[in-house]
Amino acid sequence: MTAIVSANGLRFGYTPQTPTVKNIDLNIGPGQIYGFLGPNGAGKTTTIRLLLGLLPPDDGMVELFGQPFAQDRRHLFSRIGAMIEAPSLYEHLTAFENLEINRRIRKLSRSRISEVLQTVDLSAVTGVKVREFSLGMKQRLGLAVALLPAPELLILDEPTNGLDPHGIIQIRELFQRLNRDCGTTILVSSHILTEVEKLATHIGIINEGQFVFQGTMQALQDLRFENSTIDLETNDNQAAAALLDGRYHVVCNTGGRLTLRLANKEQAAQVCRMMCEAGLDVYRLAAHADDLEKIFLQLVKR
């Protein structure tokens, strides 16, 4: 299946001495919601600019919808909606007027304006000047601009920046709706994992211009169980410890409770099965996995 976004060996530096993006390989398939994460200054915006052809790479290549940029750039852009950092809006104009300018530039039908205003829930304020909008309303109007061409691919750089929890939920639900109802592929960047973990199907985490993790959301979740521990309590902990000896790493045996280090979550099931097969009663089997935020912080500290 053709990738919607494909980048290979992407390199870029604002100055020759300091590479900002170092060898980025990235693939986003149709219908994916790709959470692009990294701490401040990791190179997310720069990578997004490279993907959109707004910066020329020093090395590497980008294909969108299986086509390099050089070919039919105008047609490619008609299939993409993008919002990089703060939305570019005319504060002295109304929501409608802002959309109308963009609609004319992109030669789109007039009906798209009311459609996108409805999608982002701004139909009631179509005639209000943007300078009277809250930050959340401005973000949603920026999204409406990005949605005007009914894009197959949405690229959004920190779209929830500065929003309150209610605003973040509204934007998340909007992305979920677009993805579910229209099949829109979405690349959304953030420096906060919790903002994308409920949304993304795939995750890429960069630090200092290179990936430290790329995979499905499930694969990231599974990392929580690498090197996690479980507490085990049975009716005969001595017998349990003897069974585990040599096969599992028992880090603590207090008599009342055994603590084991696990290599993966499947080992918790194996331990449970082993106890039952030996006729021991399991009173407690409690996993202590890292939370995702901790995993994220560990990944970007390396």
Ligand SMILES: Nc1ncnc2c1ncn2[C@@H]1O[C@H](COP(=O)(O)OP(=O)(O)OP(=O)(O)O)[C@@H](O)[C@H]1O
């Ligand atoms: N126009 C520019 N000229 C020189 N250096 C720049 C420019 N834009 C960004 N940088 C530098 O490149 C690095 C990566 O910046 P970038 O904005 O891509 O990171 P980011 O991950 O998007 O960060 P944030 O989450 O803070 O937006 C930073 O060190 C930044 O200072």
